[in-house]
Amino acid sequence: MTVDSQGAVSTAPPDAPRGAAGTANTPPPLSGTKDVLQPPRGRRVLPAGLLPYLLVAPAVLSMVVLLVYPLVRNVILSFQQVNRKELITRKPEWIGFENYSELLGDPDFWSVVVRSVGFTAANVVVIMGLGTLIGLLLNRLGKKMRLVLSMSLVLAWAMPIVASVTVFRWLFDEQFGVMNWLMRTLGFSGYDQHNWFETGLSTLTIVTVLVAWGSIPFVALNMYAGLTTIGTELYEAARMDGAGGWRTFWSVVFPNLKPFFMITTFLEIIWVFKAFTQVYAMNAGGPDRESETLPVFAYITGPGQGHYGLAAAISVLTIVMLIAAMSFYFRLILKQEEQQ
Template sequence: MTVDSQGAVSTASTDAPGSAAGTSKTPPPPAGPKNVPKPPRGRRSLPGGVLPYLLIAPAVLSMAVLLLYPLIRNVVLSFQQVGRRELITRKPEWTGVENYTELLGDSQFWTVVVRSVVFTAANVVLIMALGTLIGLLLNRLGKKMRLVLSLSLILAWAMPIVASVTVFRWLFDEQFGVVNWLLRTLGLSGYEQHNWFETGFSTLVIVMILLVWGSIPFVALNMYAALTTVGSELYEAAKMDGANGWRTFWSVVFPNLKPFFLITTFLEIIWIFKAFAQVYAMNLGGPDRGSETLPVFAYIEGQGQFHYGVAAAISVLTIVMLIAAMSFYFRLILKQEEEQ
């Protein structure tokens, strides 16, 4: 302890190292390399905005080759007259919009359009309703029963189209069909060798059963997966408020899974509207072309009647209808995002 000239007392700690010399140590330099390595000259990294486009370039090129080019060729073909003579001479005749005007003025075309729209609407309503119910059932079952039901759904979904059509044709066969046998066993009359494919309406009903049976697994499994994202506390709150099953679904499940219902419904509309193999393989669009939908109508006009230009015009109009449905869907999606 020292006393200066003015009587002030100052102390210095003798325990701190270096205090005797009147100096203080500076902290050691940080560990690690002193110089940051620079990339070697001649190698430059790609700009950040270019790399994503390079990554998606193979997929875009594949889609352009497999989808865009055939679509352009189909649009060009729709403005041409291509029949047997043009196939032999390889000189198609340009007709402008004649194929479209012929179709739009054809009552048979509009009959097929209405039939396709009604057929699609009936299928989608049944698929979404039954698929949602089965999805809710999967969410309530135990592990073992859920596994059994899930495997059954996957097996139905994985069955090839031609094989499933063959099974359904056998089920509704006129002479050896299981459906006729079952109805006769139940005591119903008039089903002795009943022909279920006698009319276009009955044929489409059988096709509808086939499509619903094959599409329910997709909706049910996706519904179950979506339900796992809904918190259990929401169900408990609804139960405490005295809500029944329907009220719980409408007030808790549906608002939280509204995007799921929108995208699934939209995918089912596309799937059913463009369904071809099931309708054609069931009864070749008959009888008397009474079970034709737009894809089958285009195929028969092209391959059966050799009106390839008209068939191309039918397919273009089908794409336009699907684009109209897509625009409606995207408008709903944008509206929902604005509400959020």
């Protein structure tokens, strides 16, 4: 202990370094003001909140160029008469709503609309039903069998559409098809060079099998991914209450995966309703245009027959009908978000 010239007592050892006025170990007083970091000179600082908009600007610009501009041009084209003559002279004639009135008064157009709605409904029911069952199967299988089935689903999903159409046309070929051979082997008569594409209904049935075959893997794999998020204690509680398989599904699985079913159904309706390649590549909308859906109908009317203004009106009406049909699902999604 030492006593300095001011009479203050210090407990520091004599050889300790001394500061000014005996404040060797006293920390400097805190300042009431904070130091503000200044940007380096010559560098501009972006205004607050501008950076996120700059980051999404390329995506927005791409959407405008690739989606919005063609859609606007298509709507404008639907109000014009653009046939082969106008396409060559590049002098379209404004005709207002004549294309729409012609379509709405055409019974063939409404036949295609009914056919498209039925085709979409049948596909979505098959895809969602079988996809859900396969997803449940994936959740119950062992590791090795689950891997084999998952790889098979991925291969079916990744197969190009034109290649899959080629395979299905060979399967249902009139002369060398596997299906005719299988039906004859099973003892059915009348399948010697049977034409499976003889009617529009049989053609759309084959297309339905093709579309479902390519879309079920998406639903099944997503269903399995959703099932992994459900806790095992919920299944155990259901078993203790004596619930069977279907009761467990409706009381445990479906309520927990309701958002999955809504979003997946929403996506499948859009994908199936606008399916073009499968229908056109299978039989070009035939026979006698009996298997045409709205996208195929628009293509045959436009590039096929040269009525581009009328085809644009078909595509606009297709978009309007799809939005009207999906508004129901939008309301369900919003209602579910409010309940949460």
